[in-house]
Structure formats: structure tokens, C-alpha cells
Amino acid sequence: MSTPLSSLAGELGRIAHDAGRLILKHYADVSEVRTKTDSSPVTKADEEAEALILDRLDKLEPGVPVIAEESVAKGHVPTPGERFFLVDPLDGTKEFLQKNGEFTVNIALIEQGRPVAGVVIAPAKARAFVGDGKNGAFELAAPEDLPLEIANAQRIRARKPPSSGLVAVVSRTHRDAKTEQYLAAYPVFSMVAAGSSLKFCLVATGEADLYPRHGTTMEWDTAAGQAVLEAAGGSVTTLEGVPLIYGKIARGFGNPYFVARGLS
Numbered sequence: 001m002s003t004p005l006s007s008l009a010g011e012l013g014r015i016a017h018d019a020g021r022l023i024l025k026h027y028a029d030v031s032e033v034r035t036k037t038d039s040s041p042v043t044k045a046d047e048e049a050e051a052l053i054l055d056r057l058d059k060l061e062p063g064v065p066v067i068a069e070e071s072v073a074k075g076h077v078p079t080p081g082e083r084f085f086l087v088d089p090l091d092g093t094k095e096f097l098q099k100n101g102e103f104t105v106n107i108a109l110i111e112q113g114r115p116v117a118g119v120v121i122a123p124a125k126a127r128a129f130v131g132d133g134k135n136g137a138f139e140l141a142a143p144e145d146l147p148l149e150i151a152n153a154q155r156i157r158a159r160k161p162p163s164s165g166l167v168a169v170v171s172r173t174h175r176d177a178k179t180e181q182y183l184a185a186y187p188v189f190s191m192v193a194a195g196s197s198l199k200f201c202l203v204a205t206g207e208a209d210l211y212p213r214h215g216t217t218m219e220w221d222t223a224a225g226q227a228v229l230e231a232a233g234g235s236v237t238t239l240e241g242v243p244l245i246y247g248k249i250a251r252g253f254g255n256p257y258f259v260a261r262g263l264s
Contacts, residue, residue: 049089085160092196102195108223118227123155131231158234158262159206165189178214200225
């Protein structure tokens with residue numbers, strides 16, 4: 001059976017899945033947790049997964065710069081250029097440590113500031129989401145003990161808001177008063193709490209309609225999820241309605257506040 005995904009998107013999925021399988025080997029017993037200079041936690045799982053991803057991306061796309069969270073934390077910051085990868089090897093380390101399953105592996109390809117392909121793998125939930133700007137967005141099963149079956153990708157699509165009201169997805173660990181105030185202006189029927197870049201994917205699959213974020217995020221936190229959501233027909237913009245772009249060196253790769261939406 002042929003796959004609807006491009007060969008590049010499919011390979012990004014395989015790389016992220018293999019990194020996720022490696023992370024799960026550490027899941028039951030996290031023996032070492034350190035604190036980085038920004039006060040966020042880091043584990044061997046983060047570092048080993050990033051090493052795997054960097055090695056595989058170098059083989060897949062030699063010479064293309066990779067901006068990866070743990071490498072940046074150690075001072076290795078390549079100049080991104082017009083085409084580069086953004087990598088978060090373990091998005092949601094706090095969720096990983098709490099063992100709630102809501103952590104992901106994020107890989108995105110950026111071209112001229114926009115995420116054109118991306119993959120989000122939730123290893124503990126065995127869910128994979130791939131966004132390909134030319135071919136659409138897809139969900140795949142991602143079992144720990146089997147390779148990713150790219151040929152069985154199922155197309156996903158963001159939904160139009162139902163008449164009963166919106167489902168808003170909010171951060172499990174970073175919920176704040178500004179977000180509550182923002183959502184008060186919308187006909188929100190229910191809220192769902194989730195960790196990591198899964199929030200983008202819940203909007204992409206039509207399980208939620210709106211994800212506002214009034215807090216600190218980095219480009220590697222959001223690029224892959226944005227690629228999936230935009231490929232599913234949704235959008236990610238600043239609060240002023242400008243598309244969220246990447247390669248913001250002057251901001252230290254930090255993002256402004258943003259809102260992710262399904263179909264309008």
C-alpha cells in the first residue's frame with residue numbers, strides 16, 4: 001500500500017518514533033534528573049533522544065542546520081538560514097517525570113520561517129501525528145514494540161466549531177489568569193487539560209477547537225505542532241493575528257503569545 005505522506009515526512013515520523021521508543025526505555029525508572037540554567041529539568045532520556053535525532057537528521061539531510069533544545073542549552077546554536085530543522089527531543093519533561101503520558105517528540109522542517117513539515121509522537125500514548133504542507137495531516141499508531149507503519153496513516157482534519165460551543169485545550173502545567181481571561185470572550189463549552197505539543201494535535205484531530213497560550217514557549221516547543229495543525233486546516237497566529245514564524249534569533253528563539261485554532 002502506498003502512503004499519502006511525502007518521503008521526507010514519513011522519514012521524520014520514523015526518526016521521531018525511534019526516539020520515542022528510546023525514551024520509553026527510561027520511563028519506568030528515571031535515574032537522573034538535572035536542572036538547566038532556565039530552571040527546567042533535563043534527563044538522560046532528553047539527551048539520548050536528541051543524539052539519536054541529530055544523527056539521523058544529518059544522514060537524511062546533510063548540512064541542513066538543526067536547532068535542538070538540549071544542544072542550544074549547552075551553547076551550540078547553529079545559524080538557521082532559510083531551511084532548518086527544529087527539534088525538541090522530549091517536550092513535556094515534567095509530564096514525563098510525573099508519568100502521565102503527555103510528553104512528545106517534536107521534529108519540524110522550517111523553510112523561509114514557516115513550518116512546512118512536522119511530526120509529533122506521543123510515545124506513552126502510542127499516537128503519532130504528521131503534518132505535510134503539500135499532502136495534509138495524518139495520525140498513525142505508534143506502538144512501542146513495532147516500527148511506525150507509514151502506509152496506515154489516517155488523514156485528520158480540524159473541525160468547524162460546533163453549535164454547542166468550543167472545546168478549549170489548556171496547558172496542564174502552565175495555566176494562568178491571562179488564558180482564563182482570553183477564553184472568557186469565547187463560547188467555551190468545556191476545557192481539556194493536556195501537556196506538551198499534544199495540545200496542537202488535539203485541535204488538528206478535531207478533539208478541541210482552540211488553544212491559547214499566554215506564557216513562555218520556545219520555537220522547538222511549537223513548530224512541529226503548528227506544522228501538523230496547519231496541514232489539518234487550522235492556524236497558529238500571534239494574538240494580533242500574524243502567523244507564528246520561526247528563526248527568531250533576536251528573541252533567542254522565543255515565541256510571542258499565540259493562539260491555535262481549528263477551522264473558522
